[in-house]
Amino acid sequence: MCDTCGCGSEETIIRTPGEAREHERMHAAGVGHHHAHPHPHAPEEAPAGGETIAVNRDVLQENNRLAERNRGYFQARDIFALNLVSSPGSGKTTLLERTIGALKDSLEFRVIEGDQQSMQDANRIEATGVPVVQVNTGKGCHLDARMINHALGKLDPPAGSVLLIENVGNLVCPSLFDLGERHKVVIISVTEGDDKPAKYPTMFAASDICILNKIDLLPYVDFDLDQCKEYARKVQPNMTFFELSSKTGEGMDAWHEWIRQQIAAGR
Amino acid sequence: MHEMSVATNILDLAEKSMEGYRELRSVTVQIGELAGIETESLRFSFEALRKSTPYPDVQLVIEEVRGRGVCESCGREVHMDEPFALCPECGTYSVRITRGQELKLLSIEVD
Numbered sequence: 248m249c250d251t252c253g254c255g256s257e258e259t260i261i262r263t264p265g266e267a268r269e270h271e272r273m274h275a276a277g278v279g280h281h282h283a284h285p286h287p288h289a290p291e292e293a294p295a296g297g298e299t300i301a302v303n304r305d306v307l308q309e310n311n312r313l314a315e316r317n318r319g320y321f322q323a324r325d326i327f328a329l330n331l332v333s334s335p336g337s338g339k340t341t342l343l344e345r346t347i348g349a350l351k352d353s354l355e356f357r358v359i360e361g362d363q364q365s366m367q368d369a370n371r372i373e374a375t376g377v378p379v380v381q382v383n384t385g386k387g388c389h390l391d392a393r394m395i396n397h398a399l400g401k402l403d404p405p406a407g408s409v410l411l412i413e414n415v416g417n418l419v420c421p422s423l424f425d426l427g428e429r430h431k432v433v434i435i436s437v438t439e440g441d442d443k444p445a446k447y448p449t450m451f452a453a454s455d456i457c458i459l460n461k462i463d464l465l466p467y468v469d470f471d472l473d474q475c476k477e478y479a480r481k482v483q484p485n486m487t488f489f490e491l492s493s494k495t496g497e498g499m500d501a502w503h504e505w506i507r508q509q510i511a512a513g514r
Numbered sequence: 515m516h517e518m519s520v521a522t523n524i525l526d527l528a529e530k531s532m533e534g535y536r537e538l539r540s541v542t543v544q545i546g547e548l549a550g551i552e553t554e555s556l557r558f559s560f561e562a563l564r565k566s567t568p569y570p571d572v573q574l575v576i577e578e579v580r581g582r583g584v585c586e587s588c589g590r591e592v593h594m595d596e597p598f599a600l601c602p603e604c605g606t607y608s609v610r611i612t613r614g615q616e617l618k619l620l621s622i623e624v625d
Binding site for chain 2: 297298299300301302303304305306307308309310386387388389391419420421422423424448449452480481482484
């Protein structure tokens with residue numbers, strides 16, 4: 248949300264770190280602007296009489312349709328897109344920073360950051376030298392396919408690039424919204440409970456890659472890696488796991504290798 | 515609270531389906547036990563949203579669908595209230611969901 252005018256409190260804002268500063272400068276200079284407030288209207292002409300109309304449509308069909316469009320866009324440009332989901336504080340942004348740092352000489356990265364508010368994460372990614380677009384969802388608790396569609400218009404990721412989408416930190420809502428990604432990657436840190444997959448099964452069922460992060464802290468916490476994997480496999484028998492610490496770098500090689508292999512296999 | 519965007523989607527889809535009728539009386543949705551939707555949350559969101567539409571009195575009717583699965587090892591049918599289930603017959607977790615993920619707008623009542 249813009250701190251000056253509060254715009255975005257109701258609507259999604261999509262912007263790059265450079266644009267965010269421009270928006271603040273504009274307000275500082277006393278320049279205002281208008282916001283659209285779209286709302287539905289009843290049709291002008293209506294036939295008479297009550298009736299039941301059969302609809303029989305998936306409630307999320309609009310999102311699914313847009314997700315398929317995004318998927319087509321990724322396929323046409325040979326873009327490898329990952330949707331990273333987790334609770335807040337699992338270390339998603341650090342994982343992104345370290346992954347980009349290790350692979351950016353050989354792979355082209357683009358990032359879409361999703362948060363309710365602030366440019367914090369986009370600024371961190373910008374510091375790695377990789378183009379990034381921040382989506383602020385306002386009150387929204389997840390990214391949806393339309394937001395990604397709009398962000399892609401701004402980001403214009405080049406052919407053959409890797410697109411990392413960091414979803415809003417939330418282990419419930421993003422599970423329902425397909426963005427068009429190749430894989431949903433669920434991240435859980437060992438400072439959380441090893442029973443997370445049992446408590447939030449919908450998200451683990453929707454993902455096929457699971458990263459167990461912050462393993463450098465295992466000696467200090469009661470987190471049973473095998474137990475956690477067992478819970479996760481119950482909801483997603485095909486889950487692929489990576490145990491790593493994006494802070495110390497332990498286990499990161501296998502994750503990087505997987506990304507390289509996926510890209511090589513896709514070509 | 516993804517139920518808020520689900521409620522928004524229901525109202526948008528209902529409005530697009532009105533075929534020129536002026537008044538939206540009710541919407542009937544089908545929600546599976548395994549669809550990841552809290553029906554109470556959805557009712558709450560719908561209640562809050564309808565006031566800002568041209569149809570502030572529109573009713574939400576929810577038809578719930580029980581979760582069902584079939585064991586891929588032994589073929590036994592199982593009730594599922596979570597997206598995974600232990601097969602009572604063979605003791606494996608290879609139960610595949612067959613029903614209960616529905617999230618559909620079935621019909622609307624218009625005037």
